[in-house]
Amino acid sequence: MVKSPSRIAETAAVACLIFAASPPAVAAEIPTAFAPNANVGWISTSGDWKRPPTGPGPVMEDPKIPHVSNEEFRRTGKQPTIAVGDPESTILQPWAKETLRKHNEEVLAGKGGLSRQARCWPVGVPAFDLHGVNPLFIVQGPREVLMIWQGDHVVRHIYMTDKHSTAVKPSWFGESIGHYEGDTLVVDTVGLNTKTFVDGYQTPHSEQLHVVERLRVIEGGKFVEVNVRVEDPGAYTTPWTASNRWRRVEPGVAENNIPLTELSSSGVAGPLREVACAENPGSYFGKDETPIPQALKPDF
Numbered sequence: 001m002v003k004s005p006s007r008i009a010e011t012a013a014v015a016c017l018i019f020a021a022s023p024p025a026v027a028a029e030i031p032t033a034f035a036p037n038a039n040v041g042w043i044s045t046s047g048d049w050k051r052p053p054t055g056p057g058p059v060m061e062d063p064k065i066p067h068v069s070n071e072e073f074r075r076t077g078k079q080p081t082i083a084v085g086d087p088e089s090t091i092l093q094p095w096a097k098e099t100l101r102k103h104n105e106e107v108l109a110g111k112g113g114l115s116r117q118a119r120c121w122p123v124g125v126p127a128f129d130l131h132g133v134n135p136l137f138i139v140q141g142p143r144e145v146l147m148i149w150q151g152d153h154v155v156r157h158i159y160m161t162d163k164h165s166t167a168v169k170p171s172w173f174g175e176s177i178g179h180y181e182g183d184t185l186v187v188d189t190v191g192l193n194t195k196t197f198v199d200g201y202q203t204p205h206s207e208q209l210h211v212v213e214r215l216r217v218i219e220g221g222k223f224v225e226v227n228v229r230v231e232d233p234g235a236y237t238t239p240w241t242a243s244n245r246w247r248r249v250e251p252g253v254a255e256n257n258i259p260l261t262e263l264s265s266s267g268v269a270g271p272l273r274e275v276a277c278a279e280n281p282g283s284y285f286g287k288d289e290t291p292i293p294q295a296l297k298p299d300f
Contacts, residue, residue, distance in 0.1 A: 030140050030142075030180075031180045031182060031183055032180070032183040032184075032185070032216065032217055033140065033217075034138040034140060034185070034215070034224065035137065035138050035139065035140065036221070037250075038137075038271060038272075039250050039251055039253075039269075039270050039271045040137075040248060040249075040250050040270070041135025041136060041137050041150070041248075041249045041250070041269065041270045041271075041272070042135060042136045042137075042138070042224055042246035042247065042248060042249065043132055043133075043135050043136065043246060043247050043249055043256065044129070044130050044131055044132045044136075044244060044245075044246055044247075045223075045244070045245045045246065045247050046130070046132075046244060046245070047130055047132055047200050048060075048061070048083075048130070048199070048200065049130070049199055049228075049242035049243070049244060050242060050243045050244060051242065052241045052242065052243065055240075055241060056090075056091055056238045056239065056240040056241070057091075057240055057241065057242055058091075058198070058199060058203075058230075058240055058242040059085040059086055059089045059091065059092065059100070059198075059199060059201055059203045060085070060086055060089070061083055061084070061085065061086065061201075062084050062085060062086040062087070062104065063086065065081075065084050065104070065108070067081055067082075067083035067084075068080050068081045069083075082107050082113040082114065083200065083201060084104040084107050084108070084113070084201060085100055085104070085199065085201025085202070085203055087100040087101040087104060090237065091236045091237055091238055091240050092203075092235070092236065092237070093234075093235055093236060093237060095235075096203070096204050096205075096235045096236070099204045100201065100202070100203055100204070103201075103202045113202070115127070115197070115200055115202070116195075116196070116197075117131075117151070117152075119291070119292055119293075120277035120278040120292050120293055121172075121195075121293060122154055122172040122173060122196065123196055123197070124172055124173060124174075124192055124193075124195070124196025124197065124198075125156075125173055125174060125176070125189045125192060125196075125211050125213075126198055126211045126213065126228045126230060126242075127196060127197055127198055127199055127200070128147070128149070128156060128173070129213065129226045129228065129244055130199065130200060130244060131149050131151070133151060134149060134150040134151035134275065135149075135150050135249050135256075135269070135270055135272075136148065136149050136150070136246065137150065137270075137272050141160075142160065143159070143160050143161075144157060144158065144159055144160060145157075145158040145160065145178055145185065146158075148272065150272055150273060150275055151275055151277065152275060152276070152277035152278075153274070153275065156173050156176065157173075157176065158176040158177070158178040158185075158187050159175075159176065159177050159178065160177070160178050160179065161177050162177070162179070163177065164177055164188070164190055164191075168190055168191030169191065170191050170192060170193040170194075170207050171191060171192070171193055172192075172193060172195065172196065173189070173192070174189045174190055174191040174192035174193075174209075174211075175189065175190060175191045176188070176189040177189075181214075183216050183217070184214050184215065184216040185213075185214070185215045185216070186212065186213070186214050187211075187212070187213040187214075187215070188210075188211075188212050189210070189211045189212075189213070190209075190210050190211075191207075192205070192207065192209045192211075193207065194206060194207055198230060204235060205232050205234075205235045205236075206232055206234025206235045207234065208232050208233055208234040208235075209230070209231075209232040209234075209235070210230075210231045210232065211228060211229070211230055211231075212228065212229045213226060213227070213228050214226075214227045214228075215227075221248060222247070222248050222254070223245050223246060223247055223248065224245065224246040224248075225243065225245060226243060226244045226245065226246065227242075227243045228241065228242050228243070228244075229241050249269035249270060250269055250270060251268070251269045251270055251271065254269065255269050256268060256269045278292045278293055278294070
């Protein structure tokens, strides 16, 4: 069940207080600081995965159906479109190809196609690493790392332990365990439900999905480099890898003021603000079978 915005906002606020109150001894145990202060956030520089230099990579845009982004619209006036993935990708098993093909047909017929995040639902892993528009804030502790996406105060928990639970129940973000390898945070995630997708094209996966993320701060703290390895014998013909970058945003230091890019429609640099997604139950993106989440009873 998705938490109500009020409870998620409360969790985010408490996390920030924990960060601010952490004693110096805790900071000394953390090899690399993704948040040197509580105002530092990160925004994905792209909504798409980048292919690896060699080896199998992610599903890419369908070459037969060019995508016109909002940024290209601002530059040229061309009609924006919703990007669709290539259903002939060699990493996809037959059923996954057919699922993606049917989704593309709906998009081209004008029946929606935006991610479930547009309907206020969690996007899962690894699509979480493609989050844009609003900053992502990271709180590091000795036993747990929190990743808080400001857009709907979606909170992802990474437990700093050495192994997964014996029986992981599938959920939106699965079970993530982490450790540091030098300056790199390594996150191993299993137990993901099939309500999410691995990218913005709505490429499906099975419950066998296993994701390993490697995150490190680069270029003097200006970016976070994100590398993922995805393995899912239930949906893909082979394991594949991909990467992305997050740009640092910080009030007065690294403002979010880059024009005509995928960042140009993003919110202010920070600090963490309260943002509620599900205030309007109207449908503007099609896909009425994916309604705005509603709590059937109070969570307090």
